[in-house]
Amino acid sequence: MKSKYGFVLMAMLFATMGLAQRSDRLFPSELWHKGYMVLMSGDTLKAQIKYDFDNNAALLRHKGTIFSYSTRKILNFEIHDVTSDTYREFFALPYAVRDNYKVPYLFEVLYEGPLTLLSREKVAEETTIHNSGYSSYYSQQPYFTVTEKKLVFDYYILNMKGDIRPVTMRKKDLLQSMRKHSSEIKRYMKRNKLKLTKQEDLVRLVAYYNDLEESGARR
Structure with a gap:
């Protein structure tokens, strides 16, 4: 006969397994992608690229050496995303952080035209509550929480005047x-x-x- 505690332990085990599975996922910004980068100097560099929206920068890995470039040195770059098997294009564009003061921010171009749709992504944590499906005199709260990481996107509109506004x-x-x-x-x-x-x-x-x-x- 199975102990009543076994059900609780199994529920906790499954919760831990679920958390581990979610935490092991790697996101595009955490991986290296084949691509090329065009610098403000006019130089074009072919290498593996890792982008960093948080720091408005990108890393290049070439022959075992890693180079870091801020958006002040980057014009644009393109990568072949290994997670989605798609090509993605990024630009360093002047963004108004306050009145009359712009700094180069890193944006991905989603659609280009008279109005251009841009995006920036970040990895955020989300906690959800799940029912273990078991309760007893010893377990009055048959719930457990799972925290998982997910991609969150911020969107922007670029007009023909060069103004960038958040959506x-x-x-x-x-x-x-x-x-x-x-x-x-x-x-x-x-x-x-x-x-x-x-x-x-x-x-x-x-x-x-x-x-x-x-x-x-x-x-």
Whole structure:
């Protein structure tokens, strides 16, 4: 006969296993990717690249030697992401951290046009509560928590004037950046049930806006 404590121990074991599985995951910014970098000096470097949004920098590894470059020296770079098997492009762009003061920030370009969609990513921790499915006189709280790391994205809009504005996830703020075609954008969002929290939906919105802009320019 199994001890009543065995169920509790098994639940704790599964929780620990789940936590370990989540913690072992490596994110794109933690890995080396094949690519090339163009420096402000005009030099192009082919090497393995690791990007760092937190410090607005990138590391290059070439023949066993690692070099560090800040966004003050980087023009842009492209990598072949080993986690998604896709090519990704990054630029160092002047971003206003306060009035009349800009510093070069690292951004990924998701969609380019009259309006360009940019992003920055970070690894954040998220804690969720799970039910172990077992309770008894000895265990009045049959719950356990699992903390996992996940990618979180911040999005930005770059206009033709060179201004970069964050996407706040409020529709009225996004429409302000797209005010020239705000009526069409609102109808497009409603018709296609697009959400500002989804990257693919943001890409579709920016692409649609750019199509409207380019169609108007051809008239």
